[in-house]
Amino acid sequence: MMGNARAIYQMFDGSDTKLTIPVYQRNYDWKVANCQQLFNDLVAMVREKRTNHFFGSIVEIGGDYSGEKQIIDGQQRLTTVYLLILALVKLLEEGKITSSTMIPRKIRDSYLIDQYVDDVENLKRYRLQPVKHDAVALMRLFGPESGYIENSNQTTNFQFFQDEILKQRISADDLWEAIQHLIVIDISLRRSEDNAQLIFESLNSTGVDLTEADKIRNFVLMNLPADQQEDYYNKYWHPIELNTEEGNEYHVSEFIRNYMTFNLKKVPAMGKVYQVFKQYIEQKKLTTEAVLQDLVKYSDYEKQIRNAQSPSDKVNELLKRLDVLEVSVTRPFILPLFDYWQEGNITADEVATILGSVESYIFRRLICGMPSNALNKLFATLFSESLKYVEQEDNYVDIINHLLLSKTEVSHFPTNDEFAESIETRDAYNMRQQTKYYIFDRLENQDSLERVNVIDGMQNNRFTIEHIMPQTLSSAWKRAWEWLSSDL
Structure with a gap:
C-alpha cells in the first residue's frame, strides 16, 4: 500500500x-x-x-x-x-x-x-x-x-x-x-x-x-474478478435493487433484514444487518452465487408484497389493507409464506384467508391499545413454527389460526368481547392516522367491487369528518344530552 x-x-x-x-x-x-x-x-x-x-x-x-x-x-x-x-x-x-x-x-x-x-x-x-x-x-x-x-x-x-x-x-x-x-x-x-x-x-x-446494503453488496462482489463482478451485479444485485425500489429509493437493507429474520428466527438490529449476514453465509458455508440467487427470489416476493402485485387479486386486496395499517413487522412471515405458496404447497385462497387472520389480529390489537413490540418475535418465528405441524394437520390455514389464537399475555389475540369494548370506548382522535384511514375505508367499502378511494380523499382533504355532536358542547347541547340521558 x-x-x-x-x-x-x-x-x-x-x-x-x-x-x-x-x-x-x-x-x-x-x-x-x-x-x-x-x-x-x-x-x-x-x-x-x-x-x-x-x-x-x-x-x-x-x-x-x-x-x-x-x-x-x-x-x-x-x-x-x-x-x-x-x-x-x-x-x-x-x-x-x-x-x-x-x-x-x-x-x-x-x-x-x-x-x-x-x-x-x-x-x-x-x-x-x-x-x-x-x-x-x-x-x-x-x-x-x-x-x-x-x-x-x-x-x-x-x-x-x-x-x-x-x-x-x-x-x-x-x-x-x-x-x-x-x-x-x-x-x-x-x-x-x-x-x-x-x-x-x-x-x-x-x-x-x-447503508447495511452497501456493505453487503461490497462484501459479496468486491473479491470477485472484475468480469464476474459485472456479471453478478447485472444478474443478481441490480434486480434486487429494482425489486425493493419505492419512489427514488431502494429498500435493500430493510429487505435483507427481513430475509435474515425469518432465516435466523430473530430480528437483527438494523445497524448489525451486514455483520449478521456475513456471519450467516460464512457459518453456513454458502457460495456467493447461491446466496444471491436466493435473495433475488425473495426480493421478487418483496416486490409482489410491497406493490400488491401477486398472482392473485384476492391476495392483493389483503396486501393493500395491511399496507394501510403500516405493519412491516409482518414481512418476515409473509415472505416465506409467499415462497410456500408459489412453490405449490398452498393455494391463493388459503394465503388470502391467512392474511385475513393476520389483518384481524393486527387491527384488533391496535384498537385494544396493545403493544406492537411483542409482535417482532411472533412474526419472526410464526412460519417456521407452522411447519412443525404440517405433518399432523392437513389444513394449513387452521395451523396458522391455531398458532395466533394460542398466543398468551402480551401477544394474545383479542377476543370479540375485548374488541367490542375497546372500539366503543377508544379515543378515536388520538389513534394513529393510518388506523383512522383503515377504519373509514373498511366502513365505506367493506368487500364491495365498486370502491370509493376513501384514503386518498382523507389525505387530500376532499373528505372530512363531520360531527353530529360537537366536540365542545353548547348550553343547548348540554340540555339536550341531559334530557336524552334521563329519558334513557
Missing part, C-alpha cells in the same frame, strides 16, 4: 486514465448541501489566499501498466470534482462566463474525456466511469440540457455548480486555480498483495456513510 498527497484533478490526467467505480459500490449520493460546502471552501481558499485545501483520501487499485484504476473509496469526492470541472467547462464553451487563461477544450480533453474515442455512448470515452445508473446520467450531461436525467444526483449537483459559478462570487480563473489546489491522499493498493475487502471495512467501520 502506498499513499501520496496530490491534487485531486490530477487523478483524471493521463491519456490512458480511466477511473472505474466498481459495481459493488453504491451509487453517487452526495446532495446539494455537500456540494455547497465544497464550493464555499473553494471560495474561501481564494478570498483567504490559502495555498491548498485538504479533501480527504482516495483508495484505488491500480491497473499495473495500464491507466485503469478501480476506486475502492472516495467516489463521492471524485465524482463531485468531475461534475464541477464539467460545469465550468460547459459554461465557458457556451460563452456564459469568460476566462483569460483557460482553454475549455484542453481541460475537457485532459481531464474529462478520451478525445480519441468518438462514440459519446461509449463509457470508455469518459475518464470517470460510474456504476450503471449513474453512468448514463453522467454521459447525458455532456450533451444538450434536453437530454439530462432530472431525477439523478449527478444532474442536480451539476446544475447546482453551474448556478453557483454564474453568481461569480469568484472569477472562473480563480475557481479553476482553487480546484487545482484541492489535495487528497491517494492510497494505491496492489491487486496481489492487499486485501481490498479488509481495507474497505476498516475505512468504513463507523458505518456513518454506508
Whole structure:
C-alpha cells in the first residue's frame, strides 16, 4: 500500500486514465448541501489566499501498466470534482462566463474525456466511469440540457455548480486555480498483495456513510474478478435493487433484514444487518452465487408484497389493507409464506384467508391499545413454527389460526368481547392516522367491487369528518344530552 498527497484533478490526467467505480459500490449520493460546502471552501481558499485545501483520501487499485484504476473509496469526492470541472467547462464553451487563461477544450480533453474515442455512448470515452445508473446520467450531461436525467444526483449537483459559478462570487480563473489546489491522499493498493475487502471495512467501520446494503453488496462482489463482478451485479444485485425500489429509493437493507429474520428466527438490529449476514453465509458455508440467487427470489416476493402485485387479486386486496395499517413487522412471515405458496404447497385462497387472520389480529390489537413490540418475535418465528405441524394437520390455514389464537399475555389475540369494548370506548382522535384511514375505508367499502378511494380523499382533504355532536358542547347541547340521558 502506498499513499501520496496530490491534487485531486490530477487523478483524471493521463491519456490512458480511466477511473472505474466498481459495481459493488453504491451509487453517487452526495446532495446539494455537500456540494455547497465544497464550493464555499473553494471560495474561501481564494478570498483567504490559502495555498491548498485538504479533501480527504482516495483508495484505488491500480491497473499495473495500464491507466485503469478501480476506486475502492472516495467516489463521492471524485465524482463531485468531475461534475464541477464539467460545469465550468460547459459554461465557458457556451460563452456564459469568460476566462483569460483557460482553454475549455484542453481541460475537457485532459481531464474529462478520451478525445480519441468518438462514440459519446461509449463509457470508455469518459475518464470517470460510474456504476450503471449513474453512468448514463453522467454521459447525458455532456450533451444538450434536453437530454439530462432530472431525477439523478449527478444532474442536480451539476446544475447546482453551474448556478453557483454564474453568481461569480469568484472569477472562473480563480475557481479553476482553487480546484487545482484541492489535495487528497491517494492510497494505491496492489491487486496481489492487499486485501481490498479488509481495507474497505476498516475505512468504513463507523458505518456513518454506508447503508447495511452497501456493505453487503461490497462484501459479496468486491473479491470477485472484475468480469464476474459485472456479471453478478447485472444478474443478481441490480434486480434486487429494482425489486425493493419505492419512489427514488431502494429498500435493500430493510429487505435483507427481513430475509435474515425469518432465516435466523430473530430480528437483527438494523445497524448489525451486514455483520449478521456475513456471519450467516460464512457459518453456513454458502457460495456467493447461491446466496444471491436466493435473495433475488425473495426480493421478487418483496416486490409482489410491497406493490400488491401477486398472482392473485384476492391476495392483493389483503396486501393493500395491511399496507394501510403500516405493519412491516409482518414481512418476515409473509415472505416465506409467499415462497410456500408459489412453490405449490398452498393455494391463493388459503394465503388470502391467512392474511385475513393476520389483518384481524393486527387491527384488533391496535384498537385494544396493545403493544406492537411483542409482535417482532411472533412474526419472526410464526412460519417456521407452522411447519412443525404440517405433518399432523392437513389444513394449513387452521395451523396458522391455531398458532395466533394460542398466543398468551402480551401477544394474545383479542377476543370479540375485548374488541367490542375497546372500539366503543377508544379515543378515536388520538389513534394513529393510518388506523383512522383503515377504519373509514373498511366502513365505506367493506368487500364491495365498486370502491370509493376513501384514503386518498382523507389525505387530500376532499373528505372530512363531520360531527353530529360537537366536540365542545353548547348550553343547548348540554340540555339536550341531559334530557336524552334521563329519558334513557
